[in-house]
Amino acid sequence: MTTLSAVARRARWWNHARVRRIGAYVFAGIVVALVTGPGGSEGHYSNGLRHGLLAPRVIPFIVGGLVVWAAVELGGRQLYRVRPLVTTVVSGSQRRWQSPVVRLVSYGLLLVVAIVYPMHISEFWRVVAANEIAIYVLLAIGLNVVIGFAGLLDLGYIAFFAIGAYATAYFTGRLPIHAPFTLNPFLVIPLAIGLALISGVILGFPTLRLRGDYLAIVTLGFGEIVYEFAKNQQGITTGSAGVFNIPHFSIHLLDINYDWGLPSLPYYYVSLGFIVVVMFLFSRLENSRVGRAWTAIREDEVAAAATGVATLKYKLMAFAIGASTSGLAGVLFASKVGSITPDAFTLQYSILVLVLVIFGGMGSIAGVALGAAVLTWLPELLRTHVNPQNRFIYFGMLIIIMMIFRPQGLLPSRRRAREIRFAEAGLEGADALGPTPGSGLTS
């Protein structure tokens, strides 16, 4: 007679979950071997496969996979013992984080680091800091208002960046069509912010009645229109040739004469100043009546309207604020780099900024800033550590891993983290990316 325990004992050894996981680790090892191995070549299209898979160098990767498997499966229990300790430390630091003094001091220290550290790095990294990190951080903080606060999916966000950049070219007299006056790029800033804001309202007013996917498609279309216009209207924008010699910032006031010129550091400080101001303003906004209206709209638009929130007005406001931040970033970018081409404003960049926001933690200003900084810094760091052509493969892998293990982002806002947990528990959809408002609540 076979008893139940006898059946259990007779279960084939290869059916054990633990053993089956060996396969996954070995497979991961082989993938890493392939990715880091030699690329393809024109003569032998299977070059990469032959030298990555069939060469002896794949063996250490397989062994590595086995070692990681052994460490996780056999040492895994030790890890669980550490876990409660980690939880205690983290929740303790969260409690301390809620004290305003601790927060102020931490932000102050971070600001000091952000000011002092770039003085001690090479010009290469200063360029990265001024041309990429600062610009993307500003863009991400702006898009966070639209997506993170109001829950509106905007896929044409980079169009406002283009409007800011081309406004700079126009008002400094670098376009084929001439402005009635030419200005120092500094003075273009308010004009560009205003222009981006107005275009945000013009786009938003007829389209913000739409929701979720529909709004995403319309904004995507708007982004394409702006891109095609910049690329094809040679008489107005110089087309795909691009605009060159956009002047740098300068100040000529009374006795003060200062020119920003070519070095990156002074530009970085201007951008940092704007980032600090914008972060402060937006965090005040988030905790105001306006912020509460945005939260209500994000959670359930119909209920928000029924409780007396003027939904169209507040959605328009979020859209316009995001657009003007993007326009500001456009001026900083155009004046720093000195030249713009339409290819800097394709859909790809709208999606990149969206990725930065999601990676950092939608709705959390600090998280979004950190996420944008990390994700723009990383490809530059990888440039010297891996084959530069392959660095975006790692970038993609990181984002995939992040979305599997930490979908709420690096530093999520507390409310957003709960939304993700609700969605995972199947209670409802995580909005911005297409909710049925209140769908989890009926029935």
Added chain:
Amino acid sequence: MLLHVEDVRVAYGGIEALRGVSFDVDEGEIVTLLGANGAGKTTTLRTISGLLRPRAGTISFDGQRIDTVPAHMMVRLGIGHVPEGRRIFPRMSVRENLMMGAYHRGDDTEADADRVFELFPVLLERQGQDGGTLSGGEQQMLAIGRALMGRPRLLLLDEPSMGLAPMIVTRIFDIIREINQQGTTVLLVEQNAAQALRLATRGYVLETGEVVMSDDASKLLADDRIREAYLGEGAA
């Protein structure tokens, strides 16, 4: 007459959901709209509260035309809407949900909150909890409480009994009566005709977008056709 609805027509695209609906609600009444699925009950409430626009007809509240007033202004005028399916804000706390109900004014919301907590003591216990973690009955109470925070003169209730256990429904109906006795006029949409008619002063019966019957609630409750169609008492 507090609310006057006259010959209102509403269409979703080409499909006419309301084909000339007229009815009145007097100050201090509880009026109920009955009807099967698709009769136009929810459409009627959503049109009154400005979420939908009528294609024709007029709606007036306290003598003032309101059929072109946007939804978010209705709270200011004194119309509170408890929407179908409750639609509370799931990741706001119970207290934050209530405060959203008083969004249009910033003053002394505490007194209103206290009044809501008196009606629904369970909400006081749960005031720090996320709305989405409440049970169905508690969410319904929260939705009603949120509407009361706007100090409505007229409360529109859309199927408050939906998906709730009979015992909870009885409790919620008791509270609706209490709200009414404190001076709020109630327009109640229900599929649960028996309980709605026992609570209401008058009732209207909607069928495919038209009012087919109207009378005092007690008379409707005794009417054979109503008993057959809505109270599940087969005449055969």
